[in-house]
Amino acid sequence: MASEERTPYDRALEPEIRDVSIELSEPPPSTAIEVQNLHFHYGRRKVLEDISIDIYQHHITAVIGSSGCGKSTFLKALNRIGEIEGNVNVAGSVRFFGQDIYDRRVNVNRLRRHIGMVFQRPNPFPISIYDNVAYGVRRLGRSRVHLDEIVESALRRAVLWDEVKEDLKKSALGLSGGQQQRLCIARALAIEPEVLLMDEPCSALDPISTMKIEELLRQLRSRYTIVIVTHNMQQASRVSDYTAFFNTDESRIGRLVEFGPTVQIFTCAANSSTRDYVEGRFG
Amino acid sequence: MELSDRELPDLDLQQPLSLPRRLFEYGTTAIALGLTVVALLPLFAIFWQIVSQGLQHLSLEVLVALPAPVGMEDQPNGFANAILGTMMMVGVGASVSVPFGVMTGIFLSEFAGGTAIANGIRFAVKILSSVPSIVVGVFAYATIVLATKQFSALAGGFALGVIMLPIVTLTTEEALKLVPDTYRLASAGLGEGRFSTTFRAVIPNALPAIVTGVLLAVSRAAGETAPLIFTALSSQNWPQGLLSPTPSLSVLIFNYADSPYREQNALAWTAAFVLLAIVLLVNTISRQVTRKHLK
Numbered sequence: 001m002a003s004e005e006r007t008p009y010d011r012a013l014e015p016e017i018r019d020v021s022i023e024l025s026e027p028p029p030s031t032a033i034e035v036q037n038l039h040f041h042y043g044r045r046k047v048l049e050d051i052s053i054d055i056y057q058h059h060i061t062a063v064i065g066s067s068g069c070g071k072s073t074f075l076k077a078l079n080r081i082g083e084i085e086g087n088v089n090v091a092g093s094v095r096f097f098g099q100d101i102y103d104r105r106v107n108v109n110r111l112r113r114h115i116g117m118v119f120q121r122p123n124p125f126p127i128s129i130y131d132n133v134a135y136g137v138r139r140l141g142r143s144r145v146h147l148d149e150i151v152e153s154a155l156r157r158a159v160l161w162d163e164v165k166e167d168l169k170k171s172a173l174g175l176s177g178g179q180q181q182r183l184c185i186a187r188a189l190a191i192e193p194e195v196l197l198m199d200e201p202c203s204a205l206d207p208i209s210t211m212k213i214e215e216l217l218r219q220l221r222s223r224y225t226i227v228i229v230t231h232n233m234q235q236a237s238r239v240s241d242y243t244a245f246f247n248t249d250e251s252r253i254g255r256l257v258e259f260g261p262t263v264q265i266f267t268c269a270a271n272s273s274t275r276d277y278v279e280g281r282f283g
Numbered sequence: 284m285e286l287s288d289r290e291l292p293d294l295d296l297q298q299p300l301s302l303p304r305r306l307f308e309y310g311t312t313a314i315a316l317g318l319t320v321v322a323l324l325p326l327f328a329i330f331w332q333i334v335s336q337g338l339q340h341l342s343l344e345v346l347v348a349l350p351a352p353v354g355m356e357d358q359p360n361g362f363a364n365a366i367l368g369t370m371m372m373v374g375v376g377a378s379v380s381v382p383f384g385v386m387t388g389i390f391l392s393e394f395a396g397g398t399a400i401a402n403g404i405r406f407a408v409k410i411l412s413s414v415p416s417i418v419v420g421v422f423a424y425a426t427i428v429l430a431t432k433q434f435s436a437l438a439g440g441f442a443l444g445v446i447m448l449p450i451v452t453l454t455t456e457e458a459l460k461l462v463p464d465t466y467r468l469a470s471a472g473l474g475e476g477r478f479s480t481t482f483r484a485v486i487p488n489a490l491p492a493i494v495t496g497v498l499l500a501v502s503r504a505a506g507e508t509a510p511l512i513f514t515a516l517s518s519q520n521w522p523q524g525l526l527s528p529t530p531s532l533s534v535l536i537f538n539y540a541d542s543p544y545r546e547q548n549a550l551a552w553t554a555a556f557v558l559l560a561i562v563l564l565v566n567t568i569s570r571q572v573t574r575k576h577l578k
Contacts, residue, residue, distance in 0.1 A: 084471050085464075113474035123465035125484060135483070136473035184469070191473060 032057040032195055032225040033078060033115075034095040040070070040077050041089035047073045051092075051256045053244055055195070060217060060226045062240035062262065064233060066282070069246040070254020071229045072120075075197050078227065079115040080108050096195075116193035120200045122180035124172035124187070129164050132172045132183055136191040150190055157223075158186035159216050178209025182216065189224075196220070198228040202235065214239050233278055237266050245274045337556025340549045346557070350519050350535075353544050360546065362554055364521045368436065368529040369505055369558070371522055372515060375440025376504050380447035381497055387448075388455025388493075393481045405456070412449030419445045420510035428514055436522060436529035439515030446507060447500035454496025458489040494573045502562045508533040532558045 033055035040048035048070045055061050055078075063071045076082035078094060080101060094101050101111055113136070124132050133151045151168070155161040160182040164175070172183055181201055188196060198217075202210040217226060217239050230236050236243055243265040247257045258265060258274045269275045276282055299305065348361030387408070395401035423442035428434055462485050470484035471477075486493075516528040517538060523529075532554050539551035 079472070081468060081472055084468060109474045109476045111474075112472055117468075117472035119465065119468060119472070121465065123463075123469045125466060125469065126488065135470070136475065187469075187473065 029056040029059060031055065032097065033227075035078075035092070036095070037092035038074075038077065038094060039091040040073060040082075042073075042082070043087045043089075046253050048077070048254045051254075053256060053259050055225060055227055056242060057194075057225050058221060058223070059241040060221055060228060060239055061242045061244065062236035063227065063229045063244045063246060064231075064236050064277070065246035065254070065257075066248070066277070067231075068252065068254075069248040071246050072199050073254065074246065075117075075199050075227060075229050078195070078197055079112050079117055081112065081117060083108070113191050114193055115195040115197060116188035116191065118181070118184050118188055118196065118198045118201050121204045122177055122184055124175070124180050124183050126171065126173050128169050129172050129175070129183060130168040133186050133190050135187060154186040154190035155183075157189050157220070158182045159212065159219070160186055176209070178205050178212060181205060181209070181213060185213075185216065189220075193224070195225045195227065198226065200229050200231060203231060210235070233266075233280070237262060237278075245269075245271075245277060247273055247277070333552065333555050333559055336549075336552035337554075337559075340553045341556060345550065345553055349521065350550075353547070360550070362530070362532065362535050362550060362557075364518070365530040365532045365535040365554065366557065366561070368515070368522045369531045369533070369561075371436050371525075372440040372443055372511070372529065372531060373501055373504050375437065375525070376443030376447050377497070377501060379441065379444035380451050380500065384448050384451025384500075385455050385493060385497075387452045388459060389481060389486070391452070391456045392459035393477065393485065405453075408449045408452050411445070412453065415509075416442075416446055416507055417509040420513040423510060424513040431526065433526065434514060434516035434528040435526045436515055437525045439511045439529060439531065440525075442510035442514050443504040443507060446510060447504050450500040450503060451496055454499060455489075455493050458492030458496060459485060461492065462488045491570075491573050494569055498566050498569060501565060505558060505562055506533055508537050512537070 031054045035051055035053045035055070038048060038051040039046070040051075051074060063074060065071050073082060076085075077090065078101075080088075082088050090102050096111070096115065099106070125135060127135075130151055133154050134147055137147060137150050152161060152165075155164065160179060163179060164183075167174075172180065175183060181204075185196075185201075202213050205213065214235065217228070220226060221241075228236075228240065240262045242260065243262040244259040245257045245265060246254050248254045258269055258271045260269075265274060266278050269278065300308075344359050345361035345363075346366065347363050348359035349364055350362060351358040351360035387404070391401050391405055395404070419442050423438050423445070427438040427441055431438070466484045466488060467480055470480040475483065511531050511534050515531060515534070517530045517534045518528045519530070536551045536554050536558070539547040539554070542548060542551075
C-alpha cells in the first residue's frame with residue numbers, strides 16, 4: 001500500500017474515534033448465540049479447536065482471518081448447514097438463546113429458519129424474483145395477499161424493491177450479481193430469522209454493489225443479529241461492532257485468536273498476530 | 284517521442300509459420316475432418332436408405348389398414364395394428380419404468396449419495412443395463428407368459444420396462460448430480476428439509492435432463508425386437524387388450540424383412556421409416572413441452 005494512503009488502522013488512531021474506553025465501559029449486550037469450547041471435525045479431520053465466543057444480539061460480528069483458518073466452517077456450525085456437505089463431528093456447545101442447537105431433539109429445519117444464511121456466491125433459484133423471496137414462506141400456508149405483503153416487505157428491507165417492483169415475475173437470473181445477492185438477503189429475511197449468517201457475501205461483487213450491501217447491513221442491525229465472514233479487513237472495520245480473528249498454523253486447525261469490540265481489535269489488539277493481520281503484514 | 288524515433292523490437296507478427304508446421308497443421312485438420320465424415324457415414328447411409336426405401340410405399344393406407352393376406356392385391360394393406368401395439372407396449376413399459384426409475388435415481392443421488400447401499404444399488408442397475416435384451420425377453424416369458432399361459436402386450440410391455448428401467452435410473456441420477464449444490468444449500472438454509480429441497484429446488488432444475496433420459500429409454504424400447512418375440516409374439520389383427528398377442532413395428536419389420544414376398548419387404552422399409560418418425564416426433568414434442576414448462 002502506498003505510504004501516503006491512510007489505512008483503516010491510521011484512521012482508527014485518530015483521537016476522535018479512538019476512544020476505546022467508552023465503548024468498553026458500556027454494559028455488555030445480551031447474547032444471541034453462545035459458543036463454548038467448540039471443537040469441529042469434518043469426518044476425521046479436525047477443522048476448529050476450542051472456540052468460545054458470544055454473538056451479541058442486534059450487533060454485527062465480523063469473523064476475519066486468512067484462507068483456510070475455519071471462518072466459513074465456524075459460520076456453518078452455527079446453523080448446522082455443514083452437515084449437508086459431509087460427515088460432521090462436534091464437541092462443546094452452541095447455545096442459541098440458551099438452547100443447545102446440537103441437542104439430538106433439535107429439528108435442524110426449524111433451527112435454520114431462525115438462523116438464516118447468505119452464501120459467498122449469489123445463489124438465487126432459476127425462478128421468478130417473487131418466487132425466490134416466497135420460497136421459504138410458502139410452506140407456512142399464507143394467503144396470496146399476505147404473501148404479497150411479505151415479499152414486498154422483505155424486498156424493501158433488502159433495499160431491492162424499487163429496482164425490481166416492475167419485474168417481480170421475471171427470472172431472478174436476469175439481475176446483476178449485486179442485485180442477486182440482495183435478493184438472497186431478501187429471501188432469507190422473508191422468513192423472519194433472528195440471526196443472519198453471511199459467508200463473504202461481497203467477495204463475488206464489484207465495489208459499488210459491495211457498498212450497497214454494507215449500507216444494507218447497517219440498516220439491518222437494529223432488527224437482526226448478523227455474523228459476517230469476510231476476507232476484507234476494511235469491510236470488517238466499516239460494518240462490524242465486534243470482530244473475531246481466527247488463525248491457523250501448519251496443523252490446518254483453526255483457532256480463535258482474539259475476540260472483542262471491532263475498534264479494539266483494529267487499534268489495540270492484545271495479540272501480536274492479530275495486530276500483524278489487521279495491519280496487513282500477512283494474510 | 285514519435286513512434287518512428289524509438290528503437291522498436293523486431294516483431295515478426297506477420298510472418299507465416301514455417302512450411303513443415305503449416306503442412307502438419309493442415310494435415311491433422313484434414314485427417315480429423317476425414318475421420319469425422321467416415322464416422323458419420325453409417326448414420327447418413329442408414330437414414331438415406333430408410334427414407335428413400337420407406338417413402339416409396341408410404342401412404343395413408345399403410346397407417347390405417349390391417350395387413351392384407353399375402354397375394355390379395357386389391358385389399359388395403361398396412362400395419363396400423365403394429366403402430367398401435369408398439370405404442371401400447373412402450374406405454375406399459377414406460378408406466379412401469381419411469382416412476383420406479385426416476386425414484387431410484389432420486390434415491391441414489393439425493394438420499395443415499397456416497398453410501399455403500401447407493402454403490403451397491405448403482406452396481407446392480409448397471410448390470411441390469413448390460414443384460415442382453417433377448418435374456419430380458421426370456422425372463423419375461425418365464426415370469427409372465429408362462430404364468431398367464433398366453434403371449435400378451437402386458438408381457439411385452441414388462442420386458443420393455445425392464446430394459447428401460449436402468450436407462451431411466453442412471454440418467455436421472457446423473458441429471459440430479461449435475462444440479463449445483465448451491466441450490467441445495469440455499470434451500471436448506473431457508474429451513475427446507477431434504478424431501479422438499481429435492482422436489483422444489485433440485486428436480487425442477489434437472490427436469491429437462493430427466494426427460495431426455497426417459498426419451499432415450501422410450502426410443503430404445505420402441506426399437507427392441509428380441510424381448511417382444513417371446514412375449515407379445517405378433518398378430519395380423521388389432522390389439523385385443525393387454526392380455527393377448529400383440530403386433531409391434533419392430534417384430535413386423537423382423538418378420539417382413541426376410542419374407543419371400545416383395546410387398547412385405549417393401550412394407551418393412553416403410554415400417555422402419557414410420558418407427559423412426561414416431562421416435563423423432565415424440566422426442567421433439569416432449570422437448571418443446573419441457574422447455575415451455577420451464578419458462
